[in-house]
Amino acid sequence: MSFEPTIVGFLCNWCSYTGADLAGTSRIHYAPNVRVIRVMCTARIDPTFVLKALHDGADGVLICGCHPGDCHYSEGNYKMMRRYPLLKKMLADYGIDEARVRLEWVSASEGQRFADIVDDMTQRVRELGPSPIKEGLARDMAER
């Protein structure tokens, strides 16, 4: 029995959630490993959400938003664009493999692209193996 990653996906309502829907209605087959959480805009995504998902056992976190310039709220995705490098730096310093957290711009018409991203990320995280975080923290509390 091989490891199947659990990936939490934060998708913005207007572009990327619709794009994911399109993948579904188009009957595209793709990896079922992403658990989708719909937010109105990637601007809503506090870095805390990503860290919490990892803390609670997610093997990876995928964030999808509208392409720059296309944000339903004009500039929301720029806020995510600015947070992301800081978040990545913090994750790297905490020893979290780079492939576990990913930001992609997916438009409402990019069903196939969404599917490809999910397949690609799932495969990379599968190769990395389970995230060491939740088990590691539990072990810290049990043994010193």
Next chain:
Amino acid sequence: MADKLQIAIYWGAACGGCDVAVLDTNEFILDVGAVADIRLWPIAADGKYKDVEAMEDDELDLSIYNGAVRNSENEHIARLLRQKSKLLIAFGACAYMGGIPGLANLTTRDKIFDTAYVDNASIEPGNHKIPRPETEIDGKVLDIPAFYRRVYRLDHVVDVDYYIPGCPPQPDQVKAALLAVVKGELPAKGSVVGAYEHALCEDCPRTRNEKKITRFYRPWEIIADPDTCLLEQGVLCAGVATRSGCGARCPTSGIPCRGCYGPAPGVVDQGAKLASAVASIVDSKDPEEIQTILEGLPDFTSFAYRYGVASSLLQRSHRP
């Protein structure tokens, strides 16, 4: 003895600054002496561990524990004091959040050992000896505490009643907290006491306007204007993500806040909030330009979690 409050003040992986903060209450310490027997306070009094071991459970009305949990002795005494005390307060940033020693959670024990005992500029040439928990010399056993793989907060190892933040907590707050205990006027268990319920910015004397940053500066790269918000001038200041209560001494003196009072109320991860705040003032929509601007903040992680690595959601490096 039973008429006076029975208290203990103890230090884990600490620097002594929290104990000095208690001494900095100045005359008040004499008032404390009048109403309390200090049964353990290694910096200033002669109580020994065996004296604590001999106490009944709950014999101490109050134990104040500062410092992080770094080794087996820190944990052992934390458990001992919890057992012997009615109330246990986590005092200062280290007990509350892991503190500066928590930065060790971003590196490894092996590296730390290597730097201390093998690979440094002044170690005895050819040294192979390293400290270990037990050494036997001619039948005599010498023991020292076991080093843990990482730093823990106090409430990772024992149940804590209250938290007093700060590095160190301000003497006024020490007074207020001790008086509250004496009078029995304490808030709900688990509360943070001795600090305010808002972020530092509200109490900072600098003027704040809209922030649009196209370049960040390290504090020595500019002579900042003394009256304007530091963050607004591009100097990273953690006040925006930090609980107030310290009197804003650092930004008042021209030095940016580094977050020693911990996160503002309701915040789960102080570093995530600082990242959010800093990102929100970057004035660019171009990914490459954004990257360049953010490169003006090297080692951002140690600013995000200067006092709170052990308290962050991830708590420590998970490098394999």
Next chain:
Amino acid sequence: MTRKITIDPITRLEGHGKISIFLDDSGAVEDCYFQIPELRGFEQFVVGRPLEELPRIVTRICGVCPASHHMASAKAVDGCFNDEVAPLAHKLRDMYYNAHFIHSHTAHFYALAAPDFVLGPDADPAVRNILGVVAKVGLEIGGRVIRVRGLAQEVQRVIGGRNNQDIWCLPGGVAKRLKEDELEQITEWVGEMYDFTQFSLQLFRDVVLGNPQYVDLILNGPYTLDVHNMGLVDENNAPNFYHGKVRVVDYEGEEICKYEAKDYAEHVAEHVEPWTYLKFPYLKKRGWKGFVEGIDSSIYCATPLSRLNVAERMATPKAQEAFEEMYGVLGSHPCKALLAQHWARLVEMVQNAETLQGYCADPEITGEEVRVIPQTISGEGFGIVEAMRGTLTHHYTCDERGICTSANLIVGTTNNNAPIQMVTKKVAEALIKPGVEPDQGLLNMVEMAFRAFDPCYSCATHSLGQMPLEACVYRGDELISQIKRNC
């Protein structure tokens, strides 16, 4: 069958420690070990941090003497920036630092040391502390002590923004200037502080020198070692706490070496023992010879007494008078009587106060240019100051962006690890005799050996140790269990 007495924890000092005394069948001391159980790892976890952050991180090595680390760190950081520093900043830093000395020496003398002398070494432990001292000497004196210590801290706060966990030094200088009205206030306080230094000396004369048993203990007791002395001196071989060269002198007064900060690693090395986390500095050129006294010893002390032992004079006139009085009573310069360190602290405080008075009268001290913007990064820096407890060395390297790539610290109290080990054993052997059951008073007198050094073990144990781990548990000769980890 060996019997073990453990004093745990040691008290009235800064930091963690325990003393393990082994008695043979007759009840005589067979061996004695001074063990430090704490470490945190500063030398490693500052790597990767921007240099300018280090002076604010290393203050958490010690909350009793954070200014020492702040200053040594600032100087090492300055070195990494090619020593581009506003000249006025050096004066202000020296001014600030002398105020810190008064605060720290006062705290040690009255809160940590005085209980042994004012109440007596074998007084009831429940009162053998600062509260007991105040109860005995009275609130007027107690209040004055508290007030002056507070004033010294206030001077720091006015000049540098905080009276603890210092923040004020930056590459290029300091963060803010001293204003005229602030200087006026400080000048008034400094006058009071100077008077207090004289008062403290008089108290010492009355309480300690006026008690023949204490004098005997100081001059003739077991608290003495034939080891060498280290301290920072200026060009006149007078003590300077902020800047100078390190001078090492043997206990007969001959100079062994005198070096600049950048050459520290040629003269000092650190030895490791597995039964304590704290390293043992020694004179490198002589090699580690063990815990051995004598003229060829490689062991040295770095303490207030050591500073005065290596000095040929004080830097200020009233301090010079106090210096001459002290050595007149002690009978020789250098002096090996380790309990005299308590006196040396008081003599130093006079120089601290006079130095402050000098700065208060300096018309340039309220100048505007307290910081320059450094233009170049050299990649390496060395900062040596005198911590209250001994010579403190910070050595950093950095990359082209000014990010720390390595840090090496030799801390005040660390210098004294071997002497403390040796004198503790000596005192234990002298006081614990067959047929005498060691009570708390006797054990406290063993503790008085280290207490004279005003140790700061949080300082000393900045660095985190061990990782390959092998634990062997014995009972008698029988190996009970063996645990290995990472090796």
